[in-house]
Amino acid sequence: MNEFSSAIGAALSMIVTFDAAIVEIVLLSLRVSLSAVAIASVVALPLGALIALQHFPGRRAVVILLNALMGLPPVVVGLMVYLLLSRAGPLGPMGLLFTPTAMVIAQSIIVLPIIAALSRQTIADLHEEYDEHLRSLGCTPIQSVATLLWDGRFRLLTAIMAGFGRAIAEVGAVIIVGGNIQHATRVMTTTIALETSKGNLALALGLGLILVTLALGVNATALVISDAARQRYG
């Protein structure tokens, strides 16, 4: 119990004093995870929509695969990206290991299936409503995808925010490909892991509270926006 009260105290004092080290770490966390979600979304949203609209052989298998990949263990993704980016690996000459870029790459891979699978479901639902309309207009598949993505944009925010939630909370991948380097690749989750390993449990839990608050804020935003969107589109 004592740990919990000192954790809350630690979290509050870090927030109130606007602790510079914490601000740097929070900003890097947001930058890495938002970038990963942005990059993944560019690929995952059209991909999800295409799978929802197009009928092709093996479609069910693709859907199952996509759903299964939502459970991709971050530590495995981290290891794959590590081996790719290591100087001894195929992409080694780019010198990206232990940089924020490596962390963005790993998190993009982790959240891509989540955003694709959830947006596929969203677009499939929307398509049922729009099917006739799109048909009567004689839309090409590309036009249909674009229309559905645009009209479903508020609902798709939920998929995007689910991806963000996963990205901001994961530690397994970023600690492997980022290396938890101070002032370079140290993010919230790796800081929590580090402070735990130093035995500073209250401080670690305090950082955890800040992370949870961040995630809460982002998810609340997503929920509010999607609710508002539902009201508008009924």
Added chain:
Amino acid sequence: MTIRTDMATGSSGFGRLLLAFALGAVMIAGAVNGESRSITIASTTSTQNSGLLEWLLPQFTAQTGIGVQVVAVGTGQAIRIATNGDADLLLVHHEASEREFVAAGLGIARHPVMHNDFVLVGPGSDPAGIRGMNDVTSALRRIGSGEHVFLSRGDDSGTHKKELELWQSSGFDPRPASGGWYRESGSGMGATLNTASAMDGYALTDRASWVSFGNKGDLEILVEGDTRLHNPYAAIVVNPERHPHIHANEAQAFVDWLTSRKGQAAIAAYRVAGQQLFFPDAVPQAGAADGH
């Protein structure tokens, strides 16, 4: 309130969100790996968790303008990182592995930097009765034969290798008891100490990690001072002939600084809770004390 305005502006709210994402991506792209005069060190958790590197690195950077990034992992993993050319310099603590690394041509030379010692910690109640023993191997034998909980790193780190060597010279093989009283945490020193603290178990730890560890609980130092508990740290620049992208000059500058009068004095000056954690080992004028 904000929702209403978002809804009022409709699609542009979404556009702004996309813009924010795009900006995030651009910021990331700009943050990548800009400096050339910067080196990456693969080191062990003890040098980081104790705060030593945080104390030394700003002094080095201020004097030379060379930035230093630290990846703190177990010695085994640090050596693998350096073997792949993903770090410019090793700062680790397992002499046999270090010599092997240099002998294989992966590193240029081994430079002794500093030392401290390992200690055997355990619950204050000390069920194995090893408190105050001078012979660490008989202490281990006593823990083993009494089947008292012992937490092993189990992660191929310098401390783990040391622990296995001590068990070997004790003549007691704990491996059959793995999962029983002999528990391999497979994680860092701190995580292992956290587990030992929660399980009232014994553990081998370097003194720097121990002193700076914040969750000791009932654990205390029970055995120390055996000469076999010596814990030397050495620095090795990764061989640029193997990996041309290595910043060998900058890495060598760091080694030179660490082993200089200034660097050695800085190491000796570092204190946690009033206690000196690392003791200088380099002889300044002699330059590289390479051991072949």
